[in-house]
Amino acid sequence: MTIAYRIDQIDYPFPAKPAVLSDVRKAELKDKIKVLLKEKNATMVAHYYTDPEIQALAEETGGCVADSLEMARFGRDAAEQTLLVAGVKFMGETAKILSPEKRVFMPTMEATCSLDLGCPIEEFSAFCDAHPDHTVVVYANTSAAVKARADWVVTSSIALEIVEHLDSLGKPIIWGPDRHLGSYIAKKTGAEMLMWQGECIVHDEFSSQALQDMKALYPEAAVLVHPESPASVVEMADAVGSTSQLIQAAQDMPNQTFIVATDKGIFYKMQQLMPEKQFVEAPTAGNGATCKSCAHCPWMAMNGLEAIYQSLTTVDTSAHEIFVDDALREQALIPLNRMLDFSAQLKAKKSA
Structure with missing residues (x-):
């Protein structure tokens, strides 16, 4: 490359x-x-x-x-x-x-x-x-x-x-x-x-350091990441994929909690399809992120x-x-x- x-x-x-x-x-x-x-x-x-x-x-x-x-x-x-x-x-x-x-x-x-x-x-x-x-x-x-x-x-x-x-x-x-x-x-x-x-500008804002802190708060959560995110964030993912692929991953995986690194508009469909599961926004502020878009x-x-x-x-x-x-x-x-x-x-x- x-x-x-x-x-x-x-x-x-x-x-x-x-x-x-x-x-x-x-x-x-x-x-x-x-x-x-x-x-x-x-x-x-x-x-x-x-x-x-x-x-x-x-x-x-x-x-x-x-x-x-x-x-x-x-x-x-x-x-x-x-x-x-x-x-x-x-x-x-x-x-x-x-x-x-x-x-x-x-x-x-x-x-x-x-x-x-x-x-x-x-x-x-x-x-x-x-x-x-x-x-x-x-x-x-x-x-x-x-x-x-x-x-x-x-x-x-x-x-x-x-x-x-x-x-x-x-x-x-x-x-x-x-x-x-x-x-x-x-x-x-x-x-x-x-x-x-x-x-x-949305995905570029996700921070691996802030995500690590979030993961400590939700140790049982799976991390879902869109590949438009920085490599350091992608490396922390349990599943990487497009919007539709992340929705499918959340349906297929046994986890009850997910930290989601993509635009938070996706939460509507995730919560509609999986009301019993919890979805948490990946952080876009702190540890180097500036929250210009704040995940939307x-x-x-x-x-x-x-x-x-x-x-x-x-x-x-x-x-x-x-x-x-x-x-x-x-x-x-x-x-x-x-x-x-x-x-x-x-x-x-x-x-x-």
């Missing part, structure tokens, strides 16, 4: 948190949103990292709560011709790439991602051009333009298998943008990888009820509707379909 490229330190434009709503206003908005979704032949898909009340609303209206790729697949296969994506911008773009014939809306177009912001297409494309013999593999947490520049798109749930496959073919790899996930995969596979040095993505938090209502009622849809240039969409679809086809083949092989 070679540490290859890092753009200048970014001062991420953290958004303001949505205003706190009264219970009466929340109930009023939920009722209105449910009616509007039916009127507009729309389905709502929400990411595991959105606030619990948003995830619950997606489920109550026949939508889904999932990771970014499953959100897009659900939207693609849904009968409704309008998709409301509660997440961050790259998720809306992915949904549009897979469902070009549908209208895709987001509560706010300002909801972004530090991995997306930290991997601008011009710099990343120049980096790829400097290494033309490398296969370009990019994480799903990137813009449509970056996906279009890639040979493969991966999610955290299948990145390991795809890199193993490429390594078996003797192909050197450019990996972007999450350096922690890339380092984890390089260590597991031994693949030759040139790294783009981006990071998720500030952009995911922008998906509030008021914003969702506005996206369904505004006359000027430009502030909420996702558009992807046709040529760019077709190019980005190639590496996405490679991943989907590989995933389907892998699933078929495992079930055979």
Whole structure:
């Protein structure tokens, strides 16, 4: 593995948190949103990292709560011709790439991602051009333009298998943008990888020293870690995986208590599926951590009820509707379909 490229330190434009709503206003908005979704032949898909009340609303209206790729697949296969994506911008773009014939809306177009912001297409494309013999593999947490520049798109749930496959073919790899996930995969596979040095502001905040102190308080707890976390945190894990894989691990493991090192939005689904188990947030403050995000993505938090209502009622849809240039969409679809086809083949092989 070679540490290859890092753009200048970014001062991420953290958004303001949505205003706190009264219970009466929340109930009023939920009722209105449910009616509007039916009127507009729309389905709502929400990411595991959105606030619990948003995830619950997606489920109550026949939508889904999932990771970014499953959100897009659900939207693609849904009968409704309008998709409301509660997440961050790259998720809306992915949904549009897979469902070009549908209208895709987001509560706010300002909801972004530090991995997306930290991997601008011009710099990343120049980096790829400097290494033309490398296969370009990019994480799903990137813009449509970056996906279009890639040979493969991966999610955290299948990145390991795809890199193993490429390594078996003797192909050197450019990996972007999450350096922690890339380092984890390089260590597991031994693949030759040139790294783009981006990071998720949520997972980058987890501290191994603080986690060690937390583990002393809960000695019987299993530690669940997303591989976007620093290597020192990953090394302490009893299970490492994507959001959906961590949920499954908590169901499969016999432990009654879990310390969870990922966005705390995941707790909604974990507690829903396993009400008898205890889930504790891994620390993001103390012993070197600064708690800028405090284990919850500030952009995911922008998906509030008021914003969702506005996206369904505004006359000027430009502030909420996702558009992807046709040529760019077709190019980005190639590496996405490679991943989907590989995933389907892998699933078929495992079930055979």
